[in-house]
Amino acid sequence: xxxxxxxxxxxxxxxxxxxxxxxxxxxxxxxxxxxxxxxxxxxxxxxxxxxxxxxxxxxxxxxxxxxxxxxxxxxxxxxxxxxxxxxxxxxxxxxxxxxxxxxxxxxxxxxxxxxxxxxxxxxxxxxxxxxxxxxxxxxxxxxxxxxxxxxxxxxxxxxxxxxxxxxxxxxxxxxxxxxxxxxxxxxxxxxxxxxxxxxxxxxxxxxxxxxxxxxxxxxxxxxxxxxxxxxxxxxxxxxxxxxxxxxxxxxxxxxxxxxxxxxxxxxxxxxxxxxxxxxxxxxxxxxxxxxxxxxxxxxxxxxxxxxxxxxxxxxxxxxxxxxxxxxxxxx
Amino acid sequence: xxxxxxxxxxxxxxxxxxxxxxxxxxxxxxxxxxxxxxxxxxxxxxxxxxxxxxxxxxxxxxxxxxxxxxxxxxxxxxxxxxxxxxxxxxxxxxxxxxxxxxxxxxxxxxxxxxxxxxxxxxxxxxxxxxxxxxxxxxxxxxxxxxxxxxxxxxxxxxxxxxxxxxxxxxxxxxxxxxxxxxxxxxxxxxxxxxxxxxxxxxxxxxxxxxxxxxxxxxxxxxxxxxxxxxxxxxxxxxxxxxxxxxxxxxxxxxxxxxxxxxxxxxxxxxxxxxxxxxxxxxxxxxxxxxxxxxxxxxxxxxxxxxxxxxxxxxxxxxxxxxxxxxxxxxx
DNA sequence: CTGAAAGCGCTTACAG
DNA sequence: CTGAAAGCGCTTACAG
Numbered sequence: 001x002x003x004x005x006x007x008x009x010x011x012x013x014x015x016x017x018x019x020x021x022x023x024x025x026x027x028x029x030x031x032x033x034x035x036x037x038x039x040x041x042x043x044x045x046x047x048x049x050x051x052x053x054x055x056x057x058x059x060x061x062x063x064x065x066x067x068x069x070x071x072x073x074x075x076x077x078x079x080x081x082x083x084x085x086x087x088x089x090x091x092x093x094x095x096x097x098x099x100x101x102x103x104x105x106x107x108x109x110x111x112x113x114x115x116x117x118x119x120x121x122x123x124x125x126x127x128x129x130x131x132x133x134x135x136x137x138x139x140x141x142x143x144x145x146x147x148x149x150x151x152x153x154x155x156x157x158x159x160x161x162x163x164x165x166x167x168x169x170x171x172x173x174x175x176x177x178x179x180x181x182x183x184x185x186x187x188x189x190x191x192x193x194x195x196x197x198x199x200x201x202x203x204x205x206x207x208x209x210x211x212x213x214x215x216x217x218x219x220x221x222x223x224x225x226x227x228x229x230x231x232x233x234x235x236x237x238x239x240x241x242x243x244x245x246x247x248x249x250x251x252x253x254x255x256x257x258x259x260x261x262x263x264x265x266x267x268x269x270x271x272x273x274x275x276x277x278x279x280x281x282x283x284x285x286x287x288x289x290x291x292x293x294x295x296x297x298x299x300x301x302x303x304x305x306x307x308x309x310x311x312x313x314x315x316x317x318x319x320x321x322x323x324x325x326x327x328x329x330x331x
Numbered sequence: 332x333x334x335x336x337x338x339x340x341x342x343x344x345x346x347x348x349x350x351x352x353x354x355x356x357x358x359x360x361x362x363x364x365x366x367x368x369x370x371x372x373x374x375x376x377x378x379x380x381x382x383x384x385x386x387x388x389x390x391x392x393x394x395x396x397x398x399x400x401x402x403x404x405x406x407x408x409x410x411x412x413x414x415x416x417x418x419x420x421x422x423x424x425x426x427x428x429x430x431x432x433x434x435x436x437x438x439x440x441x442x443x444x445x446x447x448x449x450x451x452x453x454x455x456x457x458x459x460x461x462x463x464x465x466x467x468x469x470x471x472x473x474x475x476x477x478x479x480x481x482x483x484x485x486x487x488x489x490x491x492x493x494x495x496x497x498x499x500x501x502x503x504x505x506x507x508x509x510x511x512x513x514x515x516x517x518x519x520x521x522x523x524x525x526x527x528x529x530x531x532x533x534x535x536x537x538x539x540x541x542x543x544x545x546x547x548x549x550x551x552x553x554x555x556x557x558x559x560x561x562x563x564x565x566x567x568x569x570x571x572x573x574x575x576x577x578x579x580x581x582x583x584x585x586x587x588x589x590x591x592x593x594x595x596x597x598x599x600x601x602x603x604x605x606x607x608x609x610x611x612x613x614x615x616x617x618x619x620x621x622x623x624x625x626x627x628x629x630x631x632x633x634x635x636x637x638x639x640x641x642x643x644x645x646x647x648x649x650x651x652x653x654x655x656x657x658x659x660x661x662x
Numbered sequence: 663c664t665g666a667a668a669g670c671g672c673t674t675a676c677a678g
Numbered sequence: 679c680t681g682a683a684a685g686c687g688c689t690t691a692c693a694g
Binding site: 333334335345346348349350352353377378379380381382383384385386 | 673
Binding site: 045047048049050052053056058060063067068069070071074075077078079081082085090091092093094095109111112113114224225226248251255258277278280281282283 | 376378379380381383384387389391394398399400401402405406408409410412413416421422423424425426440442443444445555556557579582586589608609611612613614
C-alpha cells in the first residue's frame, strides 16, 4: 500500500495525497477528509525512507553519551527522549564510551544517518582528551545543530546547556569552612569539563578563605563505592570533610569514615554530587548537589527546537545547581 | 556529492559504485580500489534515505523500555546498543512508560519507522495490564522479529530471553527457611511477568516447607528506598527476613530494620534483586540476586541477528540468576 | 484548490 | 566483471 494506491482509492492525484499527509493548508477540507478516510481505512503509513529522500530528514536526533548505564546520563537521556518525542523527533542512541575514537565514531555514524541534530550528554565531549580533540564537534556543527549538555566549548553551532558546577562547589566548600572544617578532600573521577569546574570551585574556595590547596587532598579515583572506600583506607588521609564530583565516591568516603569509627556530621561532613538514590541508601543519608538533569534536558530540547526552526538561541545557558541537604548531615 | 558524482569521477557506472559500496564480490579488485579511492578522497557517504528506499531497511532496531532512568533497564539498554552496533545496527530508543497507551504508541512509532527488529526490555510488556493487551505485540511480530527481555509470551515471532526468577526466589526462600527464618516478607512493586514469577517462587517455597502464605507478608509498594522504609514502619509488620523484587525496596527494608534497632543478619536477613550499586551503599552491604543483564543482552542480540539472517532460534531461552552473597548478610 | 511531471539517490534484475 | 534502465515511494515547483 503506497501513495499511488491511496490516490487511486480516493480519486485524487498523489500530489494531493502527499499534501494531506503533510497537512498542507492548500487542500480543501472536503478532499482532506476523503483522503484521510481512505488512509485510515487501509491503515496506510507513508514510507519513511521515501519521505526522507524527498525531505532530507526523518525527524531524528542523535543522543550520545559515554555510557547510559551511568545514573546521571540515563536520567538525562530519559528526559531528552521524552521531550524530543513531544516535538515528533525520534532518538537514536549512541553510547560512545569515554575514548576519543569512540566519540568520533559515534558522531560519524549519526551524521551518516542524516540526523537533524545531535545532543551530547555529559561533559566528556568538551575536550577532556587533549587540546584539539573537539575538531570533530566543530565539523559536526557545520552540518547540524549540536547541543552540549553540561559541557562548554565556544564553537558556532554548538549550544551549551549547563549547571553552574563551579559555584555549587565553591559555595559548598565555603560553607564547610565556615562550619569549621579545615581539611577538606575533593574526590573526582575524570578530567571532564564539569569536573574541572568543580575542582576550580574547590580550590578557589580554599584560597579565598585563606586555606592552602594541598595536592594530596585532590584525589583522582574510580567512581565506585567500594573502590573509593578502599582507596581512602589505603591512603590513610586525615580529613574532616569530603566533597566528591559524584555520589558513588562520596558514599565510598562515608563508608570509610564509618570504618574508622568517626562520626559523619560530628567529625566529618560528606557531600556528594548528582543527588542520586545512592544518597539515601547509606547511613546516615548524604547531602548532595543536584545537577538538575530534568531542567537541563528541557532547556536543551526547547533550544534545539528553536534552532531547528531558524530562531536564534543563546550559545551558552547556565543554571544554578541545587544543594540538597539531608537531615543527618549538618553544617 | 552523490553516487553519480563518484561514478563520473572514477569513470564507472553508478551500478558499479553501488556494488563497491555494498562490497559486492562481482567487482574486480582493481575497480573496487579505484572507486574506493575516489569515495575516500571526496569523503563520500551514501545517502541513507535512498539506501533505505532501495533496500527497505537502514539497519536499525527499536529499543523499548518503560523508563531508561531505571538502573536495570539502563544497563540492559547500554549492553544492547553496544552489541547491536557490532553488527552494524543502530538503536532507536523509546521510553514507553508503564501504561498500555504508551507501549502501543512506542511500538507504532517504531514500526512506522520501518525498523528491522524490536527489543523490549523488562517484563512489563508481557501482559501486566490485562489479558488481551499483548495484541499489539502479536501484530508487531507479524512485521518484524520481536525480542522480549525478561518477559515471556508464547507468540510466533516473539523471542523471549529471560532469567529464571522463579527458581532464584524459590531457592533463596528455601535457604532462608533452612537458616531458621519463619516470617519472610516479599516486597514487590508491580505485577509484571517477572515479578509474578518471583512471587510464585516465594509462595511455593513457603508451601513446600510447610509454612503458610500470609497475605500481609506480600507487600506491594513503590520501588523507592525511603517510601519502602516508611511504609514498613507504618505497617509495623513483624518479620525476620525480607526478599524484594528490586534492590531499592530491599534497602528500604534494611533501613527500617536499622531504625527499629534490630540487627541485620542476626535478627533479620534482607535480600534484594538486580544487584545494583545500591547494595553496597547501605550498611551492612546487602545480598542480592543478579539478573544477568549483560548475558541476557548478549543472547538477545545474538538471537536477533540469527533470526534476521533467516536462521532458526528457540522461542524461549532461560538462564539462571546468580545469588550474590555479601559478607555481612549470612544465612 | 488540484494534477502532471521531474527529482531525491540509491539498488538490482537483466543483458552483455 | 560492467552498464543501461527501471524501480523504490515520496515531495514540490510549476502550470492551470
